[in-house]
Amino acid sequence: xxxxxxxxxxxxxxxxxxxxxxxxxxxxxxxxxxxxxxxxxxxxxxxxxxxxxxxxxxxxxxxxxxxxxxxxxxxxxxxxxxxxxxxxxxxxxxxxxxxxxxxxxxxxxxxxxxxxxxxxxxxxxxxxxxxxxxxxxxxxxxxxxxxxxxxxxxxxxxxxxxxxxxxxxxxxxxxxxxxxxxxxxxxxxxxxxxxxxxxxxxxxxxxxxxxxx
Numbered sequence: 506x507x508x509x510x511x512x513x514x515x516x517x518x519x520x521x522x523x524x525x526x527x528x529x530x531x532x533x534x535x536x537x538x539x540x541x542x543x544x545x546x547x548x549x550x551x552x553x554x555x556x557x558x559x560x561x562x563x564x565x566x567x568x569x570x571x572x573x574x575x576x577x578x579x580x581x582x583x584x585x586x587x588x589x590x591x592x593x594x595x596x597x598x599x600x601x602x603x604x605x606x607x608x609x610x611x612x613x614x615x616x617x618x619x620x621x622x623x624x625x626x627x628x629x630x631x632x633x634x635x636x637x638x639x640x641x642x643x644x645x646x647x648x649x650x651x652x653x654x655x656x657x658x659x660x661x662x663x664x665x666x667x668x669x670x671x672x673x674x675x676x677x678x679x680x681x682x683x684x685x686x687x688x689x690x691x692x693x694x695x696x697x698x699x700x701x702x703x704x705x706x707x708x709x710x711x712x713x714x715x716x717x718x
Contacts, residue, residue: 517710524713529691531715539596540680542673545576545612549673552591553681563674573612581623588627595715596624596631597680599639630717634683643679646700
């Protein structure tokens with residue numbers, strides 16, 4: 506695979522400005538963001554409505570213990586039902602981890618492709634977020650050694666007052682919060698820590714254009 510071209514400073518600034526305008530316009534029209542932490546056994550789903558707290562909810566979608574193709578169908582059926590009442594949304598998916606190998610990676614990739622297709626067929630555009638960026642966003646710039654699932658659960662409780670029984674729904678919720686804070690960052694006059702601003706800028710430059718039909 507050829508290496509991705511390294512952008513100059515001027516090209517980065519131009520891409521940042523262009524992508525920001527497009528993303529800001531899209532987010533302004535959406536009523537909610539859907540976070541998806543994909544797994545063939547237990548997928549986390551969270552819908553965060555921007556203005557109505559009563560419409561925010563999370564759930565765990567079980568794939569079951571069948572063969573992989575049947576598990577994927579079970580997950581897709583559940584997602585289809587959840588999307589019926591969430592058409593005016595943008596989705597964000599945690600991307601594949603570099604640590605996965607063999608059948609685990611191939612099965613997750615198969616599920617990921619099916620979920621992405623399902624979103625697009627439902628008219629829902631989506632963003633992807635690297636696992637390391639999600640951890641940086643939730644746990645802080647150093648990420649340190651405390652990057653286990655339990656620390657994500659603790660931080661979600663400390664930072665947002667949200668308690669979760671499973672890491673699947675917690676991660677899905679944290680994905681939605683990345684978009685919520687990104688949305689706020691792109692508002693005029695916003696301010697934040699230097700590392701956060703750089704993180705958002707890097708995301709907008711490299712992943713900031715939602716995938717859509």
